[in-house]
Amino acid sequence: MDFAITHTWDSLAVNRDPVTLKLTAGDGGLAMEVQAPFFNDPPAPAGVPGEPFPGLWDYEVVEAFFLNSTTEQYLEVEVCPHGQHLLLLLSGKRNAWKQGLNLAYEASIYGDKWKGKALLPWRYFPPGVDKMNSYAIHGSGNGRTYEALYPILREEIKEGQGPDFHRLEYFQDFSLKDIMGPNWMQPESELWKEC
Template sequence: MNFVIEHTWDSWPVMHDPVNVKFSPGDGGLLMEVSAPFFDDPKAPAGPPGQPFPGLWDYEVVESFFLNSATEKYLEVEVCPHGQHLVLLLSGRGNAFQQGLPLSFQATVDGGKWKGTALLPWKYFPPGVNKMNSYAIHGSGVGRTYEALYPIPREEIAEGQKPNFHLLEYFQDFRLQAIMGEDWVQPESDLWKTK
């Protein structure tokens, strides 16, 4: 299942080759494959590749969110062309109760493009995922660009509004069974039992 990020967060068309995010069955989880232009702006985070990096959203990054819209429990996965990643579990809008979870993620840069592959373990997904959104961020200062798979319609943007990727009402329908097969049942996870 392939998704193409063709708009900025506020519904303007992107002015470069779009970011592609593909999901497919993986070994014990969902395989997330990113193919994107490489802007090299900002420069690489200071942390080692393959490790979680707090505040990764301040760098060049692609993010995917998986939401149970009834409970507002959701998984946020951020990956970076330099190999760092950040996984957050959230209960309620913007309320992370765990972050920096381990992730199998590899990224490679080839000229003006980068590719990344992450295996998202089933235990990271909240029960009953039914919505998702994906985002891409790059650039520095006034050139910082925020892109969204499902952007906010222009007519709904308030004066002075800033990008906010936790506006869950703009997420769209998403079923893991559409990727894994209609008979697939999501494994239970202890990570979500007390939240």
């Protein structure tokens, strides 16, 4: 399943090659591949590549959110071109109850582009995922740019409003069965039973 982020968070068109996200069946989880322009702005975080990095959203990053819209439980996945990542499990809007989980993730930069590959274990997904959204962020200061797969409609933006990636009402329908097959059943997660 392929996605392209072609708009900013507030529905303006992106005027360059878009960030793309590819989701496929993986061994014990969902394989996620990101391809994106490389801005190198801001510079790389100080964390070790392949390790979780708190506050990664302040850097150049691509994010994917997987939501159960009834319970408002969701998985937030953040990856960056320099190899760091951050996973958050949330129960209710912005209510992270677990973060800094391990992830098999590698990234490579080639010229003005980068690619990242991750395997998202099923135990990280809340039961009953039925919606998703994805975002890309880069730039510093006034040049900070926020892009969204499913952006907020221009006519719904209030004066002074900024980007907010936890506006769950803008997430769109998504079924893991479309990737895994119609007879696939999402494995139970002992991790989510702790929530």
